[in-house]
């Protein structure tokens with residue numbers, strides 16, 4: 001179980017001008033700060049697929065970055081199996097994989113070389129590296145391009161390699177920030193069925209998306225976040241029932257609560 005308790009995050013605004021400009025449109029601005037996340041509480045069951053929904057700017061990426069430890073919360077705690085992440089940081093980082101918006105992969109290397117480099121960085125045994133990469137190349141349908149240079153790749157190809165990198169070390173939790181945004185239907189299908197395979201292997205997946213069909217297909221648990229606050233947390237079926245069978249209407253109603 002992954003548990004977030006009272007997570008808060010604020011960003012310092014650059015100057016009074018930025019503060020005044022934002023102040024008019026966003027109630028999250030106070031003084032020289034933008035309060036991006038307020039008292040976030042989440043429970044995620046191991047092995048489940050969890051969706052994070054919310055409007056643009058709701059705070060999803062900020063929350064996923066905190067979960068991945070790329071960003072530090074101002075206050076609050078994350079627990080994995082009731083152990084504080086803060087006190088077991090190295091162990092926690094081994095147990096998670098994170099796909100962020102920027103790939104962080106090397107343009108001049110091939111996809112294969114990138115994966116080999118990161119596998120070494122993650123400390124995989126030399127003998128295990130190529131079989132693991134081969135396995136992921138097949139699962140993510142990358143055979144036709146994996147030995148080409150990364151800077152020649154399409155968006156979908158880059159995203160597949162970035163996802164493979166995030167799971168090279170076989171983490172127990174995978175955190176994916178909008179894994180299918182901007183992808184064609186074929187690449188999207190490969191990634192969605194890869195998430196299903198992760199689930200079959202008992203890997204927990206937490207991902208953000210704007211596509212409710214992905215949520216209906218993959219998720220057990222859903223969090224709707226609006227203006228930095230959790231408006232709904234619970235099972236997908238519960239959310240669907242609240243909209244009388246219409247997930248879209250239900251999510252929309254939670255996104256409008258703080259409008």
Ligand SMILES: Nc1ncnc2c1ncn2[C@@H]1O[C@H](COP(=O)(O)OP(=O)(O)OP(=O)(O)O)[C@@H](O)[C@H]1O
Nearest residue numbers: 011012034036054055056057058059060061062063
């Ligand atoms: N470093 C920062 N400094 C100031 N404000 C920030 C910073 N990072 C994020 N924000 C603000 O925090 C809010 C939440 O951003 P975040 O990227 O988490 O939203 P999101 O829900 O992922 O949106 P989207 O769906 O568009 O990706 C936004 O209003 C954003 O401008």
